[in-house]
Amino acid sequence: MKDSLRYNLRVIFVLTFASLICGFVLSFVFNSAKAKIKENEKKDIYRAIYQIVDNCKNVKEKRINEETVYYLFKEKDELIGYAYLSQGQGYQGKIKILFAVDKSIERLLGIEIIESVETPGLGSRINEEDFKNQFKNLKTNVPVECVKFSPQKENQVQAITSATISSRAVVSILNKGIQSLKSLVKEDGK
Amino acid sequence: MGSRSFKEGLWTNHPIFRQLLGMCPTLAVTTTVLNGISMGLAVIFVLFFSSLVVSLLRKVVPYQVRIAVYTIIIATFVTIVDIFLKANFPQVSKALGPYVPLIIVNCIILGRCEAFASKNKLSLALLDALGMGVGFFWGLVTLASVREILGQGTILGYRILPPSFNPLVVMILPPGAFLVLGSLVAIMNRLERIK
Numbered sequence: 031m032k033d034s035l036r037y038n039l040r041v042i043f044v045l046t047f048a049s050l051i052c053g054f055v056l057s058f059v060f061n062s063a064k065a066k067i068k069e070n071e072k073k074d075i076y077r078a079i080y081q082i083v084d085n086c087k088n089v090k091e092k093r094i095n096e097e098t099v100y101y102l103f104k105e106k107d108e109l110i111g112y113a114y115l116s117q118g119q120g121y122q123g124k125i126k127i128l129f130a131v132d133k134s135i136e137r138l139l140g141i142e143i144i145e146s147v148e149t150p151g152l153g154s155r156i157n158e159e160d161f162k163n164q165f166k167n168l169k170t171n172v173p174v175e176c177v178k179f180s181p182q183k184e185n186q187v188q189a190i191t192s193a194t195i196s197s198r199a200v201v202s203i204l205n206k207g208i209q210s211l212k213s214l215v216k217e218d219g220k
Numbered sequence: 221m222g223s224r225s226f227k228e229g230l231w232t233n234h235p236i237f238r239q240l241l242g243m244c245p246t247l248a249v250t251t252t253v254l255n256g257i258s259m260g261l262a263v264i265f266v267l268f269f270s271s272l273v274v275s276l277l278r279k280v281v282p283y284q285v286r287i288a289v290y291t292i293i294i295a296t297f298v299t300i301v302d303i304f305l306k307a308n309f310p311q312v313s314k315a316l317g318p319y320v321p322l323i324i325v326n327c328i329i330l331g332r333c334e335a336f337a338s339k340n341k342l343s344l345a346l347l348d349a350l351g352m353g354v355g356f357f358w359g360l361v362t363l364a365s366v367r368e369i370l371g372q373g374t375i376l377g378y379r380i381l382p383p384s385f386n387p388l389v390v391m392i393l394p395p396g397a398f399l400v401l402g403s404l405v406a407i408m409n410r411l412e413r414i415k
Contacts, residue, residue, distance in 0.1 A: 052293065052295070059304075063307035070307070
């Protein structure tokens, strides 16, 4: 009886101690790499912006309410639209989407997936052009919808076969992002 | 004894071609040689350090929770690799995608920790880890070379086959992975029989 108690305490001790040390090591490694990872993400965002909006010549970042909105300009500093990074839960982990809209925030110019860890071969196909291109020129005053068969109505996109959750996640993250962007730009205009 | 543990993984008990372990990364990431090299190096790193820690702790860890402890140790090293790639080689990290975190469940690593490192002294455990790691590495690179040459006509991005060569797209698709793996296993078996 006494022995089994001692054994159990040892099990608890070893597991706790192992997790603590590993957690400590990881937080140290992560902290030392955080700045570089952020910088890489920023590069990805800029690359995505220039890919979506081909006549964009200049990008200015603006912090509004602790969030970053990207203002897109043509030559002679003419505003042509906004871009915003929206994130949310996908099927297996976080999905980060960058989308761009025109300057009146009425039409989507396009989306780009910045980060995702969806199932390879199924959910990961949200990265494919065929899926992303569906979002071009959609309206932003009504929510985008995700349907399983070829879209019948306006503002619908077709989900990827056997990756309905990932497709829906992209659409809902996008819709959420559009709402935030609208209120942020409004805030800024005040 | 020492050199035997090293050779085990390198040839006689090759993780891919003999034990058929770690098939998920083997089949999935070997579309280009660069991916194969990165995955191979990542696995060598994780296997080496996990074996080191597991072998050192072999008398401390209670039997019932050994797998849990090994998994924590392996997951830590895999996450370090993941963070390192994200910070320094974002392109590689993107190309390998979720397969880097998936090294945690690569059965070669847990298998070697459980079957070897936890029962042997440090020097043998390290040699075994290196042997298995390097074996896995050359397996991936061989598979990836065949697939990249036939599927794209290039190696490490450099064109080596004339432009008139029509790439066999199937080679970089999943069926290509199975075809090449099957052929390589057959060649290995043949070589074994000649001996």
